[in-house]
Amino acid sequence: MTTSGITSFNLDLSNICEEAFERCGAELRTGYDIRTARRSLNLLTVEWANRGINLWTIEEGEIPLVLNQVSYNLPVDTIDLLEHVTRVGTGSSQQDLSITRISVSTYATIPNKNSTGRPIQLWVNRQSGATYPIGGRPEGTDPTTGVDHPQIYVYPAPDQSDYYTFVYWRLRRIQDAGNGINTQDIPFRFLTCLIAGLAYYLAVKIAPDRIQSLKDQYEEQWKFAAEEDRDKSPVRFVPRRAYICG
Numbered sequence: 001m002t003t004s005g006i007t008s009f010n011l012d013l014s015n016i017c018e019e020a021f022e023r024c025g026a027e028l029r030t031g032y033d034i035r036t037a038r039r040s041l042n043l044l045t046v047e048w049a050n051r052g053i054n055l056w057t058i059e060e061g062e063i064p065l066v067l068n069q070v071s072y073n074l075p076v077d078t079i080d081l082l083e084h085v086t087r088v089g090t091g092s093s094q095q096d097l098s099i100t101r102i103s104v105s106t107y108a109t110i111p112n113k114n115s116t117g118r119p120i121q122l123w124v125n126r127q128s129g130a131t132y133p134i135g136g137r138p139e140g141t142d143p144t145t146g147v148d149h150p151q152i153y154v155y156p157a158p159d160q161s162d163y164y165t166f167v168y169w170r171l172r173r174i175q176d177a178g179n180g181i182n183t184q185d186i187p188f189r190f191l192t193c194l195i196a197g198l199a200y201y202l203a204v205k206i207a208p209d210r211i212q213s214l215k216d217q218y219e220e221q222w223k224f225a226a227e228e229d230r231d232k233s234p235v236r237f238v239p240r241r242a243y244i245c246g
Contacts, residue, residue: 014180023199024207040201065164073149117156193221
């Protein structure tokens with residue numbers, strides 16, 4: 001007997017929904033069934049954005065900083081920033097310089113937000129990503145689409161153009177469920193967790209007698225997947241020396 005030699009197993013949306021319905025003791029039969037499952041699946045991935053860092057959604061991006069410009073839009077599907085630097089130079093002369101994230105309260109207390117220099121601080125204004133009537137909310141919205149982008153505010157304002165580049169690592173939203181032929185925007189390691197979560201969400205609507213058992217299965221699968229989906233680099237803790245004054 002030989003093995004298949006294939007490691008590409010995945011499930012499209014229709015098969016994921018069918019498996020989740022079967023765990024609820026039901027069958028996927030109608031167009032409404034697939035619509036309600038797809039809606040629940042999208043809500044499930046929104047929940048995952050609130051549960052912690054999904055490593056497969058980390059992306060690097062760059063924003064060229066412009067003379068005297070304080071605010072800059074981030075991609076609309078940005079959840080938050082993990083790391084960020086100010087980059088100068090290119091190639092072997094490139095340098096990444098520290099830029100510190102501050103709160104809105106700290107940013108608000110800066111007396112002159114338009115003073116210029118090398119940006120050393122930033123405030124992340126996360127916003128909603130909602131769409132407003134064009135011209136109805138100009139600050140942070142795309143003038144052509146009305147989309148309310150997340151933004152960064154840097155301090156001091158750049159003292160020159162084409163010199164500083166803001167480089168960041170962001171968490172993006174998980175892509176929507178799509179149609180019946182789409183696979184999901186998750187690594188294969190999370191497939192069982194996704195199905196368990198969808199079954200639990202569907203049980204709330206169609207199988208109330210199975211809610212608790214399916215929730216327990218979902219939490220167990222989430223624990224397995226989340227513990228595997230983590231940064232495995234070594235961590236070193238260094239104690240700080242305490243000084244007693246008196």
